[in-house]
Amino acid sequence: MREVxxxxxxxxxxxxxxxxxxRDLAVEAGLKAIEDSNIYAEDIQAIFGGNMSAGSFVGxxxxxxxxxxxxxxxxxxxxxxxxxxxxxxxxxxLHAGYLAVASGMYDLVLVGGVEKMTDLPGNMATDILxxxxxxxxxxxxxxxxxxLGAMMARRYMHEYGLKIEQLALxxxxxHEHGSRNxxxxxxxxxxxxxVLNAPMVADPLTIMHCSPVSDGAAAVVLxxxxxxxxxxxxxxxxxxxxxxxxxxxxxSRPSLTTQVATVEAGKxxxxxxxxxxxxxxxxxxxxxxxxxxxxxxxxxxFAKKGEGIKLAEEGELNLGGKLPYNPSGGLKAKGHPVxxxxxxxxxxxxxxxxxxxxxxxxxxxEVALAHNVGGTATTTVVHILEVM
Amino acid sequence: MVGIVTYGSYIxxxxxxxxxxxxxxxxxxxxxAKGLKILSKSVPxxxxxxxxxxxxxxxxxxxxxxxxxxxxxxxxxxSESHPYAVKPTASLLAEVxxxxxxxxADLEFACKAGTAAMQIVYSMVKAGMIExxxxxxxxxxxxxxxxxxxYSASAGxxxxxxxxxDVIAEINHxxxxxxxxxxxxxxxxxxxxxxxxxxxxxxxYFKHVMTAARMLMSKAGTExxxxxxxxxxxxxxxxxxxxxxxxGFTKEQIEPGLLTPYIGNTYxxxxxxxxxxxxxxxxxxxxxxxxxxxxxxGSDAFDITVTDExxxxxxxxxxxxxxxxxxxxxxxxxxxxxxxxxxxxxxx
Amino acid sequence: xxxPRFWRERRxxxxxxxxxxxxxxxxxxxxxxxxxxxxxxxxxxxxxFALSGKGKIYSYTVVHQNVLGYKYQKPYIMAxxxxxxxxxxxxxxxxxxxxxxxxxxPVRAVFRRISEDGKAGIIQYGYKFVxxxxxxxx
Numbered sequence: 001m002r003e004v005x006x007x008x009x010x011x012x013x014x015x016x017x018x019x020x021x022x023r024d025l026a027v028e029a030g031l032k033a034i035e036d037s038n039i040y041a042e043d044i045q046a047i048f049g050g051n052m053s054a055g056s057f058v059g060x061x062x063x064x065x066x067x068x069x070x071x072x073x074x075x076x077x078x079x080x081x082x083x084x085x086x087x088x089x090x091x092x093x094l095h096a097g098y099l100a101v102a103s104g105m106y107d108l109v110l111v112g113g114v115e116k117m118t119d120l121p122g123n124m125a126t127d128i129l130x131x132x133x134x135x136x137x138x139x140x141x142x143x144x145x146x147x148l149g150a151m152m153a154r155r156y157m158h159e160y161g162l163k164i165e166q167l168a169l170x171x172x173x174x175h176e177h178g179s180r181n182x183x184x185x186x187x188x189x190x191x192x193x194x195v196l197n198a199p200m201v202a203d204p205l206t207i208m209h210c211s212p213v214s215d216g217a218a219a220v221v222l223x224x225x226x227x228x229x230x231x232x233x234x235x236x237x238x239x240x241x242x243x244x245x246x247x248x249x250x251x252s253r254p255s256l257t258t259q260v261a262t263v264e265a266g267k268x269x270x271x272x273x274x275x276x277x278x279x280x281x282x283x284x285x286x287x288x289x290x291x292x293x294x295x296x297x298x299x300x301x302f303a304k305k306g307e308g309i310k311l312a313e314e315g316e317l318n319l320g321g322k323l324p325y326n327p328s329g330g331l332k333a334k335g336h337p338v339x340x341x342x343x344x345x346x347x348x349x350x351x352x353x354x355x356x357x358x359x360x361x362x363x364x365x366e367v368a369l370a371h372n373v374g375g376t377a378t379t380t381v382v383h384i385l386e387v388m
Numbered sequence: 389m390v391g392i393v394t395y396g397s398y399i400x401x402x403x404x405x406x407x408x409x410x411x412x413x414x415x416x417x418x419x420x421a422k423g424l425k426i427l428s429k430s431v432p433x434x435x436x437x438x439x440x441x442x443x444x445x446x447x448x449x450x451x452x453x454x455x456x457x458x459x460x461x462x463x464x465x466x467s468e469s470h471p472y473a474v475k476p477t478a479s480l481l482a483e484v485x486x487x488x489x490x491x492x493a494d495l496e497f498a499c500k501a502g503t504a505a506m507q508i509v510y511s512m513v514k515a516g517m518i519e520x521x522x523x524x525x526x527x528x529x530x531x532x533x534x535x536x537x538x539y540s541a542s543a544g545x546x547x548x549x550x551x552x553x554d555v556i557a558e559i560n561h562x563x564x565x566x567x568x569x570x571x572x573x574x575x576x577x578x579x580x581x582x583x584x585x586x587x588x589x590x591x592x593y594f595k596h597v598m599t600a601a602r603m604l605m606s607k608a609g610t611e612x613x614x615x616x617x618x619x620x621x622x623x624x625x626x627x628x629x630x631x632x633x634x635x636g637f638t639k640e641q642i643e644p645g646l647l648t649p650y651i652g653n654t655y656x657x658x659x660x661x662x663x664x665x666x667x668x669x670x671x672x673x674x675x676x677x678x679x680x681x682x683x684x685x686g687s688d689a690f691d692i693t694v695t696d697e698x699x700x701x702x703x704x705x706x707x708x709x710x711x712x713x714x715x716x717x718x719x720x721x722x723x724x725x726x727x728x729x730x731x732x733x734x735x736x
Numbered sequence: 737x738x739x740p741r742f743w744r745e746r747r748x749x750x751x752x753x754x755x756x757x758x759x760x761x762x763x764x765x766x767x768x769x770x771x772x773x774x775x776x777x778x779x780x781x782x783x784x785f786a787l788s789g790k791g792k793i794y795s796y797t798v799v800h801q802n803v804l805g806y807k808y809q810k811p812y813i814m815a816x817x818x819x820x821x822x823x824x825x826x827x828x829x830x831x832x833x834x835x836x837x838x839x840x841x842p843v844r845a846v847f848r849r850i851s852e853d854g855k856a857g858i859i860q861y862g863y864k865f866v867x868x869x870x871x872x873x874x
Contacts, residue, residue: 150797203798251824435848443847
């Protein structure tokens with residue numbers, strides 16, 4: 001296996017892109033990444049695209065072929081395939097792209113992620129996203145995705161005495177950081193009261209505990225680490241790419257407060273990168289619901305079980321703290337175009353590690369971790385990246 | 389001996405008070421209590437229908453005495469609110485209870501479809517065709533908002549397993565009386581039923597109930613004083629008392645089986661559930677007269693004797709009708725409309 | 737209109753029929769063809785097993801933004817119920833107000849309409865749970 005590096009990254013702004021289609025978004029992000037890599041589109045040898053549900057959101061499947069075609073690559077006849085792992089589709093695509101380069105099969109691989117979510121009314125989007133859970137035995141019976149997140153939160157509160165106003169600190173931090181990111185969907189700063197007084201989605205989670213429905217796309221170009229400097233002065237090494245899966249249904253798991261898939265993916269990633277939690281300078285965690293990120297802080301080894309929120313209370317998750325959390329704004333503020341999210345987290349990390357995250361730069365960051373989850377932490381993908 | 393082997397009822401937990409309905413329509417607050425003798429009525433939750441009520445009533449019956457599905461040879465379900473216009477409720481029950489070899493069909497005869505089901509199943513047992521049969525009367529009846537039926541049309545049901553072994557209440561005789569009397573009806577495609585107002589009284593309810601009751605007593609050689617309890621169809625709280633008085637029954641005989649003042653008229657469920665309330669308290673040797681009435685119009689009458697077997701019978705394994713009546717949660721008129729799907733719903 | 741997708745699960749949904757692994761005796765709901773503990777040893781051997789319908793609330797929420805088909809039930813209570821036989825399952829809790837519900841509340845299964853395929857399609861039936869008032873009274 002060869003070491004793999006990212007030589008270029010790009011993304012669209014996340015948000016409600018009324019005038020842009022699925023293909024517009026994907027091509028925009030892909031071309032930005034290619035341009036950033038100082039290569040030409042024709043140099044790309046394979047494309048792996050993360051996308052959860054274009055078939056439901058816009059009635060379009062065969063997304064890999066569509067994007068390659070409209071990126072102007074139909075004449076090159078390169079392979080282009082979609083990778084799907086619900087909201088972890090983006091990071092899963094990166095895992096696939098990583099393997100493709102590490103194996104020696106391809107040298108230059110484009111990994112993209114895209115979701116066009118706002119063409120449908122909110123209740124239909126809610127229904128499609130619920131497809132990340134077990135349609136027959138959770139959703140059929142009335143569970144929405146936020147309902148499952150809410151049951152995780154309720155159980156966590158029951159087991160560890162967490163107060164909902166404590167959990168509200170995570171979205172507050174996410175919005176503080178998102179306000180500094182020009183690509184973020186939501187750039188308003190909020191307070192704990194904003195979170196608590198927002199409309200209820202699934203008790204105890206208000207809409208401000210939940211990520212927005214966003215359109216967007218993100219892309220990176222991968223190359224073998226040994227060739228990376230040929231293209232860029234600042235390649236970013238993928239030190240670890242690890243995936244783990246758990247039971248798809250929340251009810252099938254022994255615990256709602258420990259994400260076994262996150263624990264496992266984390267362990268594999270730390271081992272692969274030869275790193276420990278203390279080596280991580282900042283994190284991009286999957287905060288589709290604040291509770292998922294809180295549990296992940298613990299499951300990835302940054303805090304003891306039940307004590308993750310102390311990091312937020314002590315200011316350690318803010319820029320300037322010990323473990324800046326979601327400097328991009330996270331899914332909560334930057335947005336959550338589901339198929340793009342996992343790639344977008346890595347785009348943020350690339351910017352940070354290149355010291356290009358103007359206005360929200362994590363000082364001296366050299367190693368970062370991205371945590372992207374599909375379903376209720378059914379699939380967890382962890383990437384560790386570092387400067388070369 | 390052919391008769392009731394086990395029985396069970398189900399009444400939804402939700403109620404609306406008559407005074408809340410009166411408030412809605414500007415009626416005198418005491419009109420329903422005085423004029424109709426209805427204090428409250430049961431309201432099916434949004435996710436309840438005649439089929440779910442039938443399943444829960446049958447489950448209660450089987451909790452008291454388990455009859456395996458393969459021994460249930462017939463399933464007849466009487467209702468005027470079957471969830472489908474075409475597609476049986478009886479087949480759903482067959483599936484739930486594993487009675488795949490049952491003779492099964494749905495019946496409709498306004499409020500007497502439940503007792504009609506009992507007669508069919510009774511006759512099949514008596515003919516030796518089946519070992520056990522399931523008869524259910526169940527309804528989530530509809531009344532036009534603002535109509536007198538708004539006070540009475542309610543939801544509930546009762547299931548009887550009829551057989552010839554371990555009988556807790558023997559059916560001694562059963563007769564019917566039927567004429568073409570359109571006192572109440574609903575045309576295909578119409579959401580709510582219509583009725584003939586005061587025409588539903590004398591020529592309809594009273595004539596049919598009294599004729600059937602007298603036919604039965606004549607056949608059985610009995611008179612009112614021979615019965616410990618009498619159950620009449622109960623479209624409101626007044627009619628059963630009045631018809632009973634005219635036939636020579638006392639309040640004491642009628643009241644144990646008179647439920648409409650508390651839960652309204654459960655239509656096909658009404659006479660079966662009144663009988664169920666009586667069986668909840670009956671002792672060996674008690675004699676019961678039960679007379680249903682279905683608009684359109686007809687009455688089924690039953691002469692029943694409780695057996696010694698009821699002493700061994702596990703009555704406590706399911707809630708009594710009175711207990712279900714006590715377990716009530718009151719809703720306002722807006723919630724009632726939501727539960728009854730009377731708010732105009734649009735597809736999502 | 738969708739029919740077979742719901743029809744094939746009817747027995748499991750009407751009577752809470754799951755499966756039991758004869759190798760390790762673990763009960764599963766919903767049914768599984770392979771026991772996650774015994775793997776290949778369990779293939780072809782999983783047995784049907786009906787749950788009693790008794791259980792306790794393990795976690796719950798009140799849903800204000802619904803999946804399709806639940807619009808007119810809002811707000812409604814969803815829970816993960818830990819059944820007395822072991823498996824946890826996801827179901828609606830009905831006939832109770834949200835403020836009365838708590839983790840650990842004893843509940844029992846009831847037969848209800850789950851959803852319907854529009855106004856002209858098939859009505860789906862299955863399990864929901866209500867507070868087990870008998871157990872609560874004791």
